[in-house]
Amino acid sequence: xxxxxxxxxxxxxxxxxxxxxxxxxxxxxxxxxxxxxxxxxxxxxxxxxxxxxxxxxxxxxxxxxxxxxxxxxxxxxxxxxxxxxxxxxxxxxxxxxxxxxxxxxxxxxxxxxxxxxxxxxxxxxxxxxxxxxxxxxxxxxxxxxxxxxxxxxxxxxxxxxxxxxxxxxxxxxxxxxxxxxxxxxxxxxxxxxxxxxxxxxxxxxxxxxxxxxxxxxxxxxxxxxxxxxxxxxxxxxxxxxxxxxxxxxxxxx
Amino acid sequence: xxxxxxxxxxxxxxxxxxxxxxxxxxxxxxxxxxxxxxxxxxxxxxxxxxxxxxxxxxxxxxxxxxxxxxxxxxxxxxxxxxxxxxxxxxxxxxxxxxxxxxxxxxxxxxxxxxxxxxxxxxxxxxxxxxxxxxxxxxxxxxxxxxxxxxxxxxxxxxxxxxxxxxxxxxxxxxxxxxxxxxxxxxxxxxxxxxxxxxxxxxxxxxxxxxxxxxxxxxxxxxxxxxxxxxxxxxxxxxxxxxxxxxxxxxxxxxxxxxxxxxxxxxxxxxxxxxxxxxxxxxxxxxxxxxxxxxxxxxxxxxxxxxxxxxxxxxxxxxxxxxxxxxxxxxxxxxxxxxxxxxxxxxxxxxxxxxxxxxxxxxxxxxxxxxxxxxxxxxxxxxxxxxxxxxxxxxxxxxxxxxxxxxxxxxxxxxxxxxxxxxxxxxxxxxxxxxxxxxxxxxxxxxxxxxxxxxxxxxxxxxxxxxxxxxxxxxxxxxxxxxxxxxxxxxxxxxxxxxxxxxxxxxxxxxxxxxxxxxxxxxxxxxxxxxxxxxxxxxxxxxxxxxxxxxxxxxxxxxxxxxxxxxxxxxxxxxxxxxxxxxxxxxxxxxxxxxxxxxxxxxxxxxxxxxxxxxxxxxxxxxxxxxxxxxxxxxxxxxxxxx
Numbered sequence: 001x002x003x004x005x006x007x008x009x010x011x012x013x014x015x016x017x018x019x020x021x022x023x024x025x026x027x028x029x030x031x032x033x034x035x036x037x038x039x040x041x042x043x044x045x046x047x048x049x050x051x052x053x054x055x056x057x058x059x060x061x062x063x064x065x066x067x068x069x070x071x072x073x074x075x076x077x078x079x080x081x082x083x084x085x086x087x088x089x090x091x092x093x094x095x096x097x098x099x100x101x102x103x104x105x106x107x108x109x110x111x112x113x114x115x116x117x118x119x120x121x122x123x124x125x126x127x128x129x130x131x132x133x134x135x136x137x138x139x140x141x142x143x144x145x146x147x148x149x150x151x152x153x154x155x156x157x158x159x160x161x162x163x164x165x166x167x168x169x170x171x172x173x174x175x176x177x178x179x180x181x182x183x184x185x186x187x188x189x190x191x192x193x194x195x196x197x198x199x200x201x202x203x204x205x206x207x208x209x210x211x212x213x214x215x216x217x218x219x220x221x222x223x224x225x226x227x228x229x230x231x232x233x234x235x236x237x238x239x240x241x242x243x244x245x246x247x248x249x250x251x252x253x
Numbered sequence: 254x255x256x257x258x259x260x261x262x263x264x265x266x267x268x269x270x271x272x273x274x275x276x277x278x279x280x281x282x283x284x285x286x287x288x289x290x291x292x293x294x295x296x297x298x299x300x301x302x303x304x305x306x307x308x309x310x311x312x313x314x315x316x317x318x319x320x321x322x323x324x325x326x327x328x329x330x331x332x333x334x335x336x337x338x339x340x341x342x343x344x345x346x347x348x349x350x351x352x353x354x355x356x357x358x359x360x361x362x363x364x365x366x367x368x369x370x371x372x373x374x375x376x377x378x379x380x381x382x383x384x385x386x387x388x389x390x391x392x393x394x395x396x397x398x399x400x401x402x403x404x405x406x407x408x409x410x411x412x413x414x415x416x417x418x419x420x421x422x423x424x425x426x427x428x429x430x431x432x433x434x435x436x437x438x439x440x441x442x443x444x445x446x447x448x449x450x451x452x453x454x455x456x457x458x459x460x461x462x463x464x465x466x467x468x469x470x471x472x473x474x475x476x477x478x479x480x481x482x483x484x485x486x487x488x489x490x491x492x493x494x495x496x497x498x499x500x501x502x503x504x505x506x507x508x509x510x511x512x513x514x515x516x517x518x519x520x521x522x523x524x525x526x527x528x529x530x531x532x533x534x535x536x537x538x539x540x541x542x543x544x545x546x547x548x549x550x551x552x553x554x555x556x557x558x559x560x561x562x563x564x565x566x567x568x569x570x571x572x573x574x575x576x577x578x579x580x581x582x583x584x585x586x587x588x589x590x591x592x593x594x595x596x597x598x599x600x601x602x603x604x605x606x607x608x609x610x611x612x613x614x615x616x617x618x619x620x621x622x623x624x625x626x627x628x629x630x631x632x633x634x635x636x637x638x639x640x641x642x643x644x645x646x647x648x649x650x651x652x653x654x655x656x657x658x659x660x661x662x663x664x665x666x667x668x669x670x671x672x673x674x675x676x677x678x679x680x681x682x683x684x685x686x687x688x689x690x691x692x693x694x695x696x697x698x699x700x701x702x703x704x705x706x707x708x709x710x711x712x713x714x715x716x717x718x719x720x721x722x723x724x725x726x727x728x729x730x731x732x733x734x735x736x737x738x739x740x741x742x743x744x745x746x747x748x749x750x751x752x753x754x755x756x757x758x759x760x761x762x763x764x765x766x767x768x769x770x771x772x773x774x775x776x777x778x779x780x781x782x783x784x785x786x787x788x789x790x791x792x793x794x795x796x797x798x799x800x801x802x803x804x805x806x807x808x809x810x811x812x813x814x815x816x817x818x819x820x821x822x823x824x825x826x827x828x829x830x831x832x833x834x835x836x837x838x839x840x841x842x843x844x845x846x847x848x849x850x851x852x853x854x855x856x857x858x859x860x861x862x863x864x865x866x867x868x869x870x871x872x873x874x875x876x877x878x879x880x881x882x883x884x885x886x887x888x889x890x891x892x893x894x895x
Contacts, residue, residue, distance in 0.1 A: 011806075012806060012807075028526075028527055028529060030526040030527055031527075031529055031530075032531070032532075032642075034531070035529055035530065035531050038529070038531055038757070039529060042755055042757060042758075044801075045755045045799060045801055045810065046753070046755070046799075048801070049801070050801055050802055051801060051809070051810060053807055053809055055319065056493060057318060057323055057325070057492040057493055057494050058323070058325060058327065058328045058492040058493075059492065059493060059531065059532040059534075060328055060490075060532070060534050060535070060638070061638065062327050062328050062414065062417055063318070063322075063323040063324075063325070063327050063328065063492065064320075064322070064323060065318060065319065065323050078641070080637070081641060085638065085641050085642065086641075087641065087642065087644070089644055110463055110807060111806070111807045114807060116319070117319060117320070118319075118440075120320070121320055121428070121431075121438075121440075124424075124425070124428045125428045125429075125431045125432035126432060128425055128428055129383070129425035129426060129428055129429040130382065130383050130384045130425065131429065132379075132382045132383060132426075133304075133307040134300070134303070134304040134307060134379060134426070134707045134708070134711065135375075135379075135707075135708075136382065137375070137378035137379045137381065137382035138378060138382065139374075139378055140337070140377045140378045140380075140381040140387075140395055141339065141394050141395055143381075144389075144392060144393025144394060145389055145393050146389070146391075146393050147389045147390060147391050147393070150386050150387070150388070150389040151386075151389075153384070153386040154386040154388075154411060154412060154418075157385075157386050157411070157418055157421065158412075158414065158417075160417075161320065161322055184384065184386065185384045185425075188384050188386065190381065190382055190383070190384045191384050
């Protein structure tokens, strides 16, 4: 197939970026989207031009590193999918494809299509863990966890931390990400003892990083490659309200 | 080269307990005087960094990705073994130990493997305590399944995303230490050299992948948890960034490289679709629990719709050849069997490079027996992934699979303390060689990574630190300056060649050579050919490479060029080892050594040793040393999975 590509090029975090047009011939529909970019880059190198920088690693939809907005949609047109698992058979011959980085104020562009998602790290460092040292654990079957609870926790834990939810949100909100991370631990017995501290610290850190608020549009859920449900945001809001109320009443959390 | 394995004396089941008591401790108040550098943030690196941080050491941790959570452990699908015997099916530490030794075709170090089995239960406990959402039964207890090569159900899993969940658990422990200031995390930093100061590993040189800055880091000990080298084949199930550079640089600084030819080909991957492919995708081996593997009996049927081929015209070749293990035969055996039927011309799927390289993995029976819902529950995400990549619905037509390079059992040589022959340089996880012998069993990689990081290295590193005392050298000492200028010179050299070919071109070329001559089956003539081709390719690389851009910026091609340069040297070492090991064992299949039925034929008299290679300069041939494998407990037998 022949493709017309419009790609965001930006030298570094300090410079201004712009869209640049490229044409690409002979792309197989069995290629993945990132293989298509590999082909473009090989051609650019052979022409003595700078290849397009983009983040990627596992290319099997699980590491969460790839972060492209394709024709305005983070991770592109296929639902429940990452860019690296998107294949060219989802496009048609002669199509124009616009490729931009994940855009959000807390995710500055570092070069071309590469953004800095460090605030996601900071949020998790604030509370995305259970305080348990290596060696302190009880036998794994000491505390039974109902299958329904374990399954629900797994639904939340499936989040790959890619940031598509933020990029899709008109407010640049990280609520879906933070809710997934906090809820996974708040649901299981091991996470209960520090449930309140966790949600307060993670939400505070999220706000400080400059992410916007949630206004329930649900774009985040629509683009999430792992189908993380908005229900987790509701759960986090409940946990947050409970913890805040405790704080208000002077109960230690 | 000092290859004292330091395996403790005494009966096998008591070695580790006894050794732990003999290890020196660092006083809690003194731990803050020590700095440990951890390179890599996968299961082994993250668990080690977190555990050492919890103990009170200063830890600096480095990874090349933008977050430690993206290390390739994340992609492991199937599960993690542990000798819990929760299923009451006769499992025990001894059985897990024995299965691992046998699965590795008697080329692993006995004492290390026993320790691995001993700590396996504690890993599950630790992960549960961290909130890892393992699969549960309705009563709330942990669920298990059986996995390739095992006759007991000892594999714990979290849907098809076990590696992800275990890594997120280790990552959460790491995050806690980062938040507490005990671990400093350096993302987008790639290690390009090890600094050996007065004979001890005391530092590393990194390149900041955003700015190009080359920096020196000094510490009291260095941990390499940098994964395997499967990408030497170009196409593998590894992530794009996986590389041998850290391990290879350590080798060039004096660390022995053990059994580099031991690589694992995984039987259940999605077949290659064409020349421009960048990666092979693994379908979890757990699929073999319910899927049946077959090819048409007759070549003429290979292009037919598989659903129209009658039962009597199908060859369920694993069930036929290995009736007791059937579709669950170990990875090396399953892979080679698939290759055999495809070489006979009975492969299915598209023609790539002149042959159909694929076999069917059929779920029709399982869907009939269990219902589609159960299959969706067990493997739904894998079926979705398959459809997304191939455009085919595996619920209504059999999947196509073919073997692909997946894991490397070889790695830097380590003693029982997981320390290389360079004092102070510890090697964990896939980067070391110790536990899997010539073939790794399914669901054992996650176990080993976490065993090393949570339950072995924290003890043994403390012993080393207590013995040498605190005192990291200044980063302007001669050893650091020399290493830093070596790194800088190489970067300049790569950028200055000004040729015509891209780094990827050379990576593809070396991959073709390795897959052709040092892949699933090897022979003397082929390996010798590879040993002639590799130096020529390397010369072409250093004369005709083009790396666009500069060092002082994010430059993915410069990163790739450095990694490919190391693969081009390492490939030769691998071939040398494959040639030197004149026997078949596990994943290393030398065609000269096989039984009449095509099974691997070991030569225990000559080869029950670890081959450890010493670098003797760029112009000299490396020297092969041996660590003899002493089996105190287990008798070496011929593996039989019939």
